[in-house]
Amino acid sequence: MNPIKTTVLIVMxxxxxxxxxxxxxxRKIVTEKCTSCHSINTSxxxxxxxxxxxxxxxxxxxxxxxxxxxxxKKKLVRCxxxxxxxxxxxxx
Numbered sequence: 001m002n003p004i005k006t007t008v009l010i011v012m013x014x015x016x017x018x019x020x021x022x023x024x025x026x027r028k029i030v031t032e033k034c035t036s037c038h039s040i041n042t043s044x045x046x047x048x049x050x051x052x053x054x055x056x057x058x059x060x061x062x063x064x065x066x067x068x069x070x071x072x073k074k075k076l077v078r079c080x081x082x083x084x085x086x087x088x089x090x091x092x
Contacts, residue, residue: 026079026089033068033076034061043080044090051081 030043054077062068068076080086
């Protein structure tokens with residue numbers, strides 16, 4: 001197969017997978033890092049909150065000894081700060 005066609009197909013597949021799996025990845029992160037103290041519904045009640053809101057909230061949870069690394073914090077803030085991801089998280 002032509003290398004350019006292969007590259008285009010790979011890029012298209014990555015975009016498709018990104019769109020399909022963002023809610024699932026969000027669910028995984030929230031389940032692993034938040035549900036030992038909160039139900040998923042706690043996050044669902046915060047729809048339409050900004051990334052700044054989630055950054056402050058996750059920082060508060062870290063101060064309360066939530067086992068969240070800086071890398072995980074960035075993922076959580078990015079995930080919860082997008083209403084599409086939060087909607088997908090809450091639909092399941």
